[in-house]
Amino acid sequence: MSKKVENVGCPYCGVCCDDLVVTVSDDGKKILEVENACAIGNQIFHHATGGERVRLPRLRQPDGTYKDISYDEAIDYAANVLYKAKKPLIYGFGSTNCEGMAAAAKVAEKAGAVLDNCASICHGSSFLAMFDNGYPSCTLGETKNRADVIVYWGANPAHAHPRHMSRYSIFPRGFFTGKGHKSRKIIVVDPRHTDTAQVADIYLQVQQGHDYELFDAFRAVVRGHEIPDVVAGIRREQIVEVADILKKARFGTIFYGMGLCHSDGRNHNVDIAISLTRDLNDFTKWTIMAMRGHYNITGPGAVWSWQYGYPYCLDLTKRDIAHMNPGETSSIDLAMRDEVDAFINIGTDAGAHFPIDAVKHLRKHPWITIDPNICMASEISDLHIPVGIVGVEVPGIVYRMDNVPIQYRKVIDPPEGVISDEEVFERIHKRLCELEAEEVAKEPVKAAPEGVRVGE
């Protein structure tokens, strides 16, 4: 008899659907069917047992080929790389659980590494705007239950977050929104007429790179000021009409995507989006939310904030105090300046996402990839450590795009012998402590430096 596992969380995007039903074969080794997931989520589950998986760590040989090694050897190799490096970088984390992130932070602190996550090349500019202007937001259930106006700005959930519109924003019938889609006005702002724009009541084709001006115009109109005939390619009448809808909403949410935080203006676009949200709260209720990409890319921002107070770009190389300065301590900038002398890629694919010059610099030094699958990073690494797939083979907590923690389940066992990200980092940490102890034993005079304490 096959077994159905219910209420399964999906390890694909920041929507974090937790209503999947997965059918597992008799022997618990094969995933037969996945219900409720989008096409991409579906594929992640089927991929887990559909083909060959890497079951042992692989170490690059002098002839360029990979050779299987044991986990113990891989852990020892990774710990030694970190121990010897002056400024290692540990980057990724979009696709793992928070337990893994906490363990990785312990390793980074011990090794004196730079710790960064995919926000660095994604919603990092949103963080910069939040530092300056705050973040008036809500949980997605609030939007579902209350919102009568929805704005998607520079985001295309129809492709990037396939079930976002049906679960939370446009279509669902909530407590105060019993008529579902019929009771909501949908506004889409995007230079491209996307598939999301197809379902909009009002589509504003903002001139590319002119989002800031359009926000500025909305703020001006909302506050009762005059604006020119055309702003950012949009006619004044239409801006006034939309501003009126925003002001008269009972409850509204602005969902924005990379179109804001990675087009010209970047954090400034997000900043003024937040300002518009603030302004609108003088009239009615408005909230704003970043369309975070991966299912747990919100996680490292949460975990490292409670551990160090910074969400990303953490420089822990001083070992006794953390430091964050995007531009200086951000992964791409460090790599472009060739400041990093060891690299761990975990739960992402820097090989595919980083600019080629950054990859070339990183590749001069030891490169370790921790990932369940073969990806571009794993194929150019010195060491590839396979791990269980979070949400499929490894349970744990992940943070949805609205910062709500979702408890993910395990559907099947990982391939025999394959361990979790958390265990990999815990074991690296243990090995680092051993290396440190060996060093101290060799040079007993070299004591730990006295801490200097501020203001006490």
Place this chain on the structure above:
Amino acid sequence: MSELLIKNGFVFDPLQGIKGDRMDIGIKDGKIVETSALENPKTIDAAGMTVMAGGVDIHSHVVGPKVNIGRLFRPEDKLFKSPHKSPTCSRMEMGSSVPSTFKTGYDYARMGYVFVNEAAMPPLHSPHVHEEIRDTPIIDNAAMPVFGNNWFTLEYLKNNEIENNAAYTAWLLRATRGFGIKVVNPGGSEAWGWGLNCVHIHDPVPYFDITPARIIKGLIETNEHLGLPHSMHLHCNNLGNPGNYTDTLESLRLAEGYTPKNNFGREQVMHVTHLQFHAYGGDSWGNVESRSKDIMDYVNAHDNITVDMGQVTLDETTTMTADGPFEHHLRALNNLKWANVDVELETAAGVVPYIYSPKVKVCTIQWAVGLELALFSKDLMRTFVTTDHPNAGPFTRYPQVITWLMSRAARDETMKTFKWLDRTIESTSIDSIDRELTLYEIAQMTRAGPAKALGISNIYGGLAPGMDADVAVYPLNPEDMPSDPAAIEKAFARCAWLVKDGVVTVKDGEIVAEPAKRTIWVDVKVPDNAQVQRDIYEHFLRHYSVKLDNYSLFEEHLHNPRVIEVNAAQ
């Protein structure tokens, strides 16, 4: 296991009525024991020092989503304000007004505290709260889920269904591994879902059509129906506004006629938190004045109420509360950055940085109001030290607050820095109060009293045999108190010794061990209630954005639990 003998200290234990007697405290296997039960103990020489039970904080925002947003969106709270890592601690310590979880644990321990009650847990975010609890070293934590704007609660109480509300409450305490009933701006945070508020306790909540007064009374009834260790824990409506003391008095009066029903030694039915923010007269910021006397006269005369101070410490800090509309209001006052999180069906929250400056009249009046509350109190077993961390100031300023309470000279010293001293004195009573609290009274306000009010005084807050071996030794000689108030502050900031669960954890103000911490939660048995089960099922089916089965905390995410069992099934 290990044995310890803390010798010759001056012991202050209000739970046993011990007022500075020179005594020995015996410890065996993590518990306090009669000294005669020890065979071969290690000795701690506490001669000339003050010995108290480990501190208990009844209200502090230390873990959870809004605390973490405060950390995340304020990098300036770290820069040049974080200490370098102590070589004796295992982790870095970052942040000041909203410290990292590690710094939170270490700093509380250095001050001799062992138990901290997280003041507001949004139930939907309970896995987050418990993740942060895991990463907060040394101190034991409990967390109170918020009920005052919860749709289930509003619906049950509107229909006067106390039993149903009790069954739901028991279910939610278990689902979130929570400790007690927290109420924040009842009704107002739900109204904030529409950008509105319930300023007065008779303003009806939009749609739900129930008043804050009815919510408060209903939750007192629910709490006593269940017999929980702690009472209903209230953050009143109309926080922080001139003239709000009348609303506060009206809220306090709602407790009249209720008596506590519990097996935990708790004697109050209502705990009113950060009272300082609720004791203002006047009708504008121009003429705001202290009404602490009116408030404390009422509290002194009604022993079914306990309160905590919410003392303003005159620092730059980060305000954060489930009172969403208040934070929006504050944003308009200081125009700084503003974070907000409305939580579906349950609550809201806001975060705004704030600078309490000795140069601003309102801030110095707030400072005086907080101290007056304690100094007017006739029963310090019902009046507790808090700063509503980090709202009125960070918890790391408790030593300063204690010093202000113990020393008129310290208060005068601080008042000298006020730009609007005359107007502050005019608008408050602080200058006419000479009272200086004793070490015994401080022990009441910081351990015995809060432990009793939380219903955990059989475990924490005292030094009787059988209790947890949590003992703080402060380098203060009661027979030779320092004339310089700064020395008192220093002593309370860095205890000479902290023993936690029988393990020497702090020595000479430095962390020397990190014993396992605990999560305290309350498990209430109630009769099966089919209607409540159906209501829960329906709301999760239609209105929540997560599945019911993923909402309750998974056992694997609960760390080192200590469960307090309550049987309300009879």
